[in-house]
Amino acid sequence: MxxxxxxxxxxxxxxxxxxxxxxxxxxxxxxEDIPGWDSQAHVNLVVAAETRFGIRFRTAELEALHxxxxxxxxxxxxxxxx
Amino acid sequence: xEQLAWLxxxxxxxxxxxxxxxxxxPGERLARAMHLAGFRRDFTATGRLDRLAEEGLAAPxxxxxxxxxxxxxxxxxxxxxxxxxxxxxxxHRGLALAVHVAPYGSYRxxxxxxxxxxxxxxxxLILLALDAQDSPIDLPLDSPESAVxxxxxxxxxxxRHLWRRAKERFNxxxxxxxxxxASPPLFGSYEAMVxxxxxxxxxxxxxxxxxxxxxxxxxLLDLATQMAxxxxxxxxxxxxxxxxxxxxxxxxxAPLHGDLVARIAGAVLGRARKCLVLDLDNTLWGGVIGxxxxxxxxxxxxxxxxxxxxAMQRYAAQLGRRGIILAxxxxxxxxxxxxxxxxxxxxxLKRSDIAAFLANWSDKAGNxxxxxxxxxxxxxxxxxVDDNPAERDIIRRELPDVAVPELPEDVxxxxxxxxxxxxxxxxxxxxxxxxxxRSYAANAERQAMLEQAxxxxxxxxxxxxxxxxRPIGSAELARATQLxxxxxxxxxxxxxxxxxEMQALAEAPDSLALALRLTDRFGDNGLISVVLARxxxxxxxxxxxxxxxxxxxxxxxxxxxxxxxxxxxxxxQHQGITALxxxxxxxxxxxxxxxxxxxxxxxxxxxxxxxxxxxxVWRIETRGSRPFAHPIALDTLCTNRRSTRH
Numbered sequence: 001m002x003x004x005x006x007x008x009x010x011x012x013x014x015x016x017x018x019x020x021x022x023x024x025x026x027x028x029x030x031x032e033d034i035p036g037w038d039s040q041a042h043v044n045l046v047v048a049a050e051t052r053f054g055i056r057f058r059t060a061e062l063e064a065l066h067x068x069x070x071x072x073x074x075x076x077x078x079x080x081x082x
Numbered sequence: 083x084e085q086l087a088w089l090x091x092x093x094x095x096x097x098x099x100x101x102x103x104x105x106x107x108p109g110e111r112l113a114r115a116m117h118l119a120g121f122r123r124d125f126t127a128t129g130r131l132d133r134l135a136e137e138g139l140a141a142p143x144x145x146x147x148x149x150x151x152x153x154x155x156x157x158x159x160x161x162x163x164x165x166x167x168x169x170x171x172x173x174h175r176g177l178a179l180a181v182h183v184a185p186y187g188s189y190r191x192x193x194x195x196x197x198x199x200x201x202x203x204x205x206x207l208i209l210l211a212l213d214a215q216d217s218p219i220d221l222p223l224d225s226p227e228s229a230v231x232x233x234x235x236x237x238x239x240x241x242r243h244l245w246r247r248a249k250e251r252f253n254x255x256x257x258x259x260x261x262x263x264a265s266p267p268l269f270g271s272y273e274a275m276v277x278x279x280x281x282x283x284x285x286x287x288x289x290x291x292x293x294x295x296x297x298x299x300x301x302l303l304d305l306a307t308q309m310a311x312x313x314x315x316x317x318x319x320x321x322x323x324x325x326x327x328x329x330x331x332x333x334x335x336a337p338l339h340g341d342l343v344a345r346i347a348g349a350v351l352g353r354a355r356k357c358l359v360l361d362l363d364n365t366l367w368g369g370v371i372g373x374x375x376x377x378x379x380x381x382x383x384x385x386x387x388x389x390x391x392x393a394m395q396r397y398a399a400q401l402g403r404r405g406i407i408l409a410x411x412x413x414x415x416x417x418x419x420x421x422x423x424x425x426x427x428x429x430x431l432k433r434s435d436i437a438a439f440l441a442n443w444s445d446k447a448g449n450x451x452x453x454x455x456x457x458x459x460x461x462x463x464x465x466x467v468d469d470n471p472a473e474r475d476i477i478r479r480e481l482p483d484v485a486v487p488e489l490p491e492d493v494x495x496x497x498x499x500x501x502x503x504x505x506x507x508x509x510x511x512x513x514x515x516x517x518x519x520r521s522y523a524a525n526a527e528r529q530a531m532l533e534q535a536x537x538x539x540x541x542x543x544x545x546x547x548x549x550x551x552r553p554i555g556s557a558e559l560a561r562a563t564q565l566x567x568x569x570x571x572x573x574x575x576x577x578x579x580x581x582x583e584m585q586a587l588a589e590a591p592d593s594l595a596l597a598l599r600l601t602d603r604f605g606d607n608g609l610i611s612v613v614l615a616r617x618x619x620x621x622x623x624x625x626x627x628x629x630x631x632x633x634x635x636x637x638x639x640x641x642x643x644x645x646x647x648x649x650x651x652x653x654x655q656h657q658g659i660t661a662l663x664x665x666x667x668x669x670x671x672x673x674x675x676x677x678x679x680x681x682x683x684x685x686x687x688x689x690x691x692x693x694x695x696x697x698x699v700w701r702i703e704t705r706g707s708r709p710f711a712h713p714i715a716l717d718t719l720c721t722n723r724r725s726t727r728h
Contacts, residue, residue: 016127017126043329043333044333047125047333048126051125059326
């Protein structure tokens with residue numbers, strides 16, 4: 001899966017979780033940039049991304065998810081070769 | 083199986099949600115959310131549905147027919163992520179659920195101390211969602227059985243105290259969540275032999291909770307059993323989410339969790355389904371009876387397919403014995419279809435188990451309407467099981483009120499899917515439930531006799547009816563509450579009460595709460611009517627408001643109303659009441675009783691203050707008002723507390 005594809009699919013995840021079809025994301029996007037991205041929404045994001053990409057984040061990895069770039073990189077690693 | 087597998091799959095739920103979000107009117111968005119809640123959905127889509135409904139739920143338009151209920155969740159773990167799933171599953175069941183989540187881990191404080199937010203919310207249903215990590219029993223592993231028993235009893239005692247407080251303070255129905263194992267067994271299969279081992283302790287606690295709940299009128303939420311085998315392999319609890327956010331129930335499972343909670347809320351409000359309507363060919367037996375004949379269909383032992391169909395029949399028959407009405411709706415020649423019931427040696431279902439049998443060549447939507455009419459129940463009481471996806475699709479479009487489960491290809495899995503769908507969740511099981519099937523069959527006999535009778539009065543007299551009226555006591559409470567919550571048609575005010583609220587009404591010294599049974603020569607019809615009468619601030623002290631008057635439609639047309647009014651007037655007069663005030667509050671379903679009071683000789687009066695629009699009010703004097711004749715013998719001992727003091 002190319003980074004571009006991951007961004008496209010992750011954008012859909014963000015739009016679904018925050019119910020906002022106008023959301024755009026970049027590597028630097030953090031919780032500060034998206035209204036409603038609180039701790040509960042963060043878990044929702046993690047669960048939606050896991051479902052969408054068919055992966056599981058490890059407990060230790062969860063602590064390192066600070067911005068969209070972290071998500072994309074980790075998803076890319078886990079989806080390597082697909 | 084996938085969670086919510088019995089719900090049909092939408093072509094593009096995401097796009098439908100995005101489109102629905104652009105609807106300007108909140109009520110219309112809510113209506114759209116109710117529709118979309120009936121499709122299979124994951125955690126994220128369920129969250130979107132909840133937001134779609136949110137604004138409309140604050141003031142739902144009356145035409146949507148949503149029944150409001152206030153649910154408070156008192157939890158020892160995080161539950162906020164579960165609330166959307168509960169609300170959305172509520173919408174699917176016609177419930178407008180307001181959900182209040184008490185601060186995390188403060189359930190004792192909320193019930194024993196002061197919780198102004200909870201008090202202001204005034205919950206009708208309180209879900210006590212506790213987990214095994216909360217107040218764990220910490221005993222050495224080699225503790226003797228007696229020490230374990232003692233510790234378990236102490237914990238159960240504490241919870242019962244909380245249940246009592248919830249009832250006393252809020253008049254709320256309590257739902258206790260059974261404990262879910264938090265860690266793997268220590269001893270493997272040997273675990274149960276060690277009383278103080280974690281899984282042993284949990285099993286004992288859960289057994290104790292079940293017994294105490296039955297005694298105290300508390301309902302149970304059994305997540306482990308109900309969720310087993312559904313959803314992803316990780317199942318109900320995900321340790322990652324527990325460590326991350328103290329979520330006992332994985333968000334992935336929130337849609338099913340919400341459905342389980344909403345089922346109980348629905349059962350408390352009488353919104354559960356009442357009747358299982360079955361197709362025949364390839365649903366109850368393999369093959370087509372009209373083509374293959376009795377010898378050709380696959381049913382019974384000796385062949386795997388035949389065994390699978392037999393198991394399906396047995397499950398349906400068991401549901402029948404539980405009080406679910408059974409009906410048949412099939413495209414078939416009636417004589418051929420009925421002959422299979424009579425002549426096939428392996429049928430687990432008998433013709434006498436089927437309360438309405440419609441086998442013909444007309445469309446099934448029409449037949450389902452006919453079944454509802456014949457049984458005097460609403461379309462929203464029906465579950466229609468058909469192996470044919472095209473028929474299922476037609477019924478879903480033509481009759482959206484009928485529940486039509488998706489089914490797997492293999493009939494061997496039909497009972498599992500049907501059971502998992504939870505259409506028949508209940509808040510009680512009474513002797514009347516166990517005999518309901520027989521009662522509906524007896525009704526068919528009465529109907530046959532009526533068709534032969536030349537005059538109605540002669541027929542009614544020949545039934546030799548006896549109406550027994552008793553104040554609602556502990557023996558009648560469960561069934562009376564069930565009737566109050568599920569009677570829609572013959573119901574003057576459609577007030578719904580939880581068991582705790584009913585008990586409070588029954589125990590009020592200046593009120594009357596009557597449970598009425600009807601027996602006749604064909605047997606006992608069970609508890610068929612409930613009447614609640616009480617003083618009201620809008621009335622004089624020597625007047626009673628008929629708060630609730632409802633009756634099972636099974637005994638319609640038998641002058642039970644006249645006999646009931648006589649009982650009611652006698653009781654009221656005996657307690658010094660001079661007049662009864664009756665209200666009719668119209669709903670979409672209770673048009674049949676619009677003329678109830680004038681027909682019984684009540685006279686119209688001016689509306690009372692603070693009543694819903696359209697409420698009509700009537701009055702009758704207790705003295706001398708017995709202008710009606712009826713052929714029913716009365717067994718009424720005037721045994722209420724007040725009269726014994728006179």
